[in-house]
Amino acid sequence: MSNALSGIEALRKSAPGRDALSAWTPRLVIAPGAIASLVYVFGFTLWTLYISMSNSTMLPTYRFIGLKPYFDLWSNHRWQIAYGNLFYFSAFYVVLTLAVGLALAIAIDQRVRGEAIWRTIFLYPLAISFVVTGTVWSWLYSPDAGIEYFVRGLGWHDFTFRLTTNRNTAIYAIIATGIWQASGFAMALFLAGLRSVDPDLVKAAQIDGASPARIYRKVILPLIAPIFVAVAVVLLQFAIKTFDLVVALTQGGPGIATTFPANYVYDLMFQRGEMAVGAAAAIMMLLALAVVLAPYALWTGWRSRQAAARG
Amino acid sequence: MATLTISGLHKRFGTVEVLRGIDLEARTGEFVALVGPSGCGKSTLLAMIAGLESVSEGEIRIDGRLVNSVAPKDRDIAMVFQSYALYPTMTARQNMTFGMESRGVPKAEQEAAIKRVAALLQIEPLLNRKPGQLSGGQRQRVAMGRALVRDPKLFLFDEPLSNLDAKLRVDMRTEIKKLHLRVGKTTIYVTHDQIEAMTLASRIAVMHQGSIQQFDEPQVVYDHPANIFVAGFMGSPSMNFIPGELTKVDGHPAVAIALAGGETAMLPLPQPPQSRPANGKVVLGVRPEHLFRYDPNLKSQKAGLAMLTAPVEVVEPTGAETHAVLKVGEREIVGRFDPDGAPRLGELLPLGIDMAHACLFDPDTQALIRQGSA
Ligand SMILES: Nc1ncnc2c1ncn2[C@@H]1O[C@H](COP(=O)(O)OP(=O)(O)OP(=O)(O)O)[C@@H](O)[C@H]1O
Ligand SMILES: [Mg+2]
Numbered sequence: 001m002s003n004a005l006s007g008i009e010a011l012r013k014s015a016p017g018r019d020a021l022s023a024w025t026p027r028l029v030i031a032p033g034a035i036a037s038l039v040y041v042f043g044f045t046l047w048t049l050y051i052s053m054s055n056s057t058m059l060p061t062y063r064f065i066g067l068k069p070y071f072d073l074w075s076n077h078r079w080q081i082a083y084g085n086l087f088y089f090s091a092f093y094v095v096l097t098l099a100v101g102l103a104l105a106i107a108i109d110q111r112v113r114g115e116a117i118w119r120t121i122f123l124y125p126l127a128i129s130f131v132v133t134g135t136v137w138s139w140l141y142s143p144d145a146g147i148e149y150f151v152r153g154l155g156w157h158d159f160t161f162r163l164t165t166n167r168n169t170a171i172y173a174i175i176a177t178g179i180w181q182a183s184g185f186a187m188a189l190f191l192a193g194l195r196s197v198d199p200d201l202v203k204a205a206q207i208d209g210a211s212p213a214r215i216y217r218k219v220i221l222p223l224i225a226p227i228f229v230a231v232a233v234v235l236l237q238f239a240i241k242t243f244d245l246v247v248a249l250t251q252g253g254p255g256i257a258t259t260f261p262a263n264y265v266y267d268l269m270f271q272r273g274e275m276a277v278g279a280a281a282a283i284m285m286l287l288a289l290a291v292v293l294a295p296y297a298l299w300t301g302w303r304s305r306q307a308a309a310r311g
Numbered sequence: 312m313a314t315l316t317i318s319g320l321h322k323r324f325g326t327v328e329v330l331r332g333i334d335l336e337a338r339t340g341e342f343v344a345l346v347g348p349s350g351c352g353k354s355t356l357l358a359m360i361a362g363l364e365s366v367s368e369g370e371i372r373i374d375g376r377l378v379n380s381v382a383p384k385d386r387d388i389a390m391v392f393q394s395y396a397l398y399p400t401m402t403a404r405q406n407m408t409f410g411m412e413s414r415g416v417p418k419a420e421q422e423a424a425i426k427r428v429a430a431l432l433q434i435e436p437l438l439n440r441k442p443g444q445l446s447g448g449q450r451q452r453v454a455m456g457r458a459l460v461r462d463p464k465l466f467l468f469d470e471p472l473s474n475l476d477a478k479l480r481v482d483m484r485t486e487i488k489k490l491h492l493r494v495g496k497t498t499i500y501v502t503h504d505q506i507e508a509m510t511l512a513s514r515i516a517v518m519h520q521g522s523i524q525q526f527d528e529p530q531v532v533y534d535h536p537a538n539i540f541v542a543g544f545m546g547s548p549s550m551n552f553i554p555g556e557l558t559k560v561d562g563h564p565a566v567a568i569a570l571a572g573g574e575t576a577m578l579p580l581p582q583p584p585q586s587r588p589a590n591g592k593v594v595l596g597v598r599p600e601h602l603f604r605y606d607p608n609l610k611s612q613k614a615g616l617a618m619l620t621a622p623v624e625v626v627e628p629t630g631a632e633t634h635a636v637l638k639v640g641e642r643e644i645v646g647r648f649d650p651d652g653a654p655r656l657g658e659l660l661p662l663g664i665d666m667a668h669a670c671l672f673d674p675d676t677q678a679l680i681r682q683g684s685a
Contacts, residue, residue, distance in 0.1 A: 200396035208410030209384035
């Protein structure tokens, strides 16, 4: 009797301990990662924000001078071009990559022969680093070695193809290269989405007398709309962080025509020793990202609440 | 109004033959049920009628017109899918108008059709909801509505009730029956629920392994199953099969079956079999409702009774009736009994068999051995 009681007693004592342990284990496990991202992401973001309002030059100093670096930044012609390029590039890059990726996905979705091979071919560019991509495409664009040289070799002697040497067209060279690299990624996600659509829906639409184009437009694409948004957000991040592609492809030229914010930040911080202005530029890039991501976060939150409400 | 005629239909996926020579016909306004176990090819057959699967061999005719290579939209059919296949991003109303819009039906006509069908199916309050906001039964109604807004020649249903709970299924079954009486369209209805088939259909096609085993009116399929498969598939609990041998008792035909302990029971046949397997071996098929507690007073009233004793192994009351598992020889057979006077566990039951309704099968060909006309 007393034995049994003490057994229960022991259970009772150990139970809270075990509860606490099982409650704390997950927290302990994610703690290192959480702390690291807290320090590196939020800590350094705040630090950069502070530096962007200091009088730092070569090395960080901590004298607060307010928004002056921002005024300096925005009065600089090169920064204005860089920020303009960013919007121009992002718009074309995202829209066209989505379009090309979707077209590829729909083409492959027609149960083509050797589907796995096509998928791999289109997905490969994503596995190649931006620097390699940029270098290879800079050769392709080069008059002495690339497409122009090749076509002239075939006999069209006055064929010209010099996107990267013209300050008005160089940005399109970057856009085209970016699309080449990322459309496979968009295709893979779209294809997964297309494949997840219940085939009965397509059959029902066929019986309903809808043409293939109408079936895609009205039935299938609305279903994979969330994938569009997700892919667009990822692509926008790529766009805002564009750096190595430009370095390898045009070095920001001709002149300053293809300077991007990231290139300019690098220049200011590490070449010219204007750390405060560089930090201000970095904060402006963060702002651009926030403009993209905040609505997305709100939208996904709204959607999941909507889904929860529906049950 | 429309007829459907299918002859010599084959379907192969690569080297796998899924349908092996289907012949089927639906008369104008008829309700034909396709039943069969999972994987027997019912959905494939329906998809071929709809034009969603190509024909490997054979002919499909709607109203006499060969439609083998006609696109689904030009076959003038409507289909209700097992998964309902409602377009998730559209409201119930848009689901129903999608087909009419694709065909360029004027707006006013669309409105009229929606009004008519919504009233018929009582889904007016649901029209502005999306499928995700509907219950299973409501989705089912909308799916039917989508088929009904048009005026097709042929209705195709692929297990429309299999996703509903038992009670709703019975309700919807009645609704579909009423609907068919009202609309009167030629209908092909796939189900693997034989009760659904019995209650709804004017004729039932029983499929097994890609061919039709029997195609006839429900009561004929039930009373005179063409073979052992059909006999076992139709009816629940299913028919009991007891191996036996044809003999004669006092010059009258009978079946001898083995009982426990080396004994044999002689079961007299009211009519002589029309044919006789070479070695005289047969399979006796008895439905559970043709077993009863033997009462000596009954013998004088009913012809074709057989009697034997069987130990009771399991008793399962279901409320309206009691099922009992009995041991006959090496076999276990199931009987349906009135709850009053139902067998008790462990009892040695004096078992009566209504031989007038029993079936005989050839164990080699599995086919029914017809009995002489009553
Ligand atoms: N595209 C396909 N390729 C190869 N085999 C297929 C294909 N579609 C169906 N089958 C095969 O055809 C057979 C019949 O399939 P079907 O879907 O017609 O069965 P069913 O009678 O409708 O079964 P259930 O009651 O489970 O719905 C199955 O054995 C299935 O594996
Ligand atoms: Mg099926």
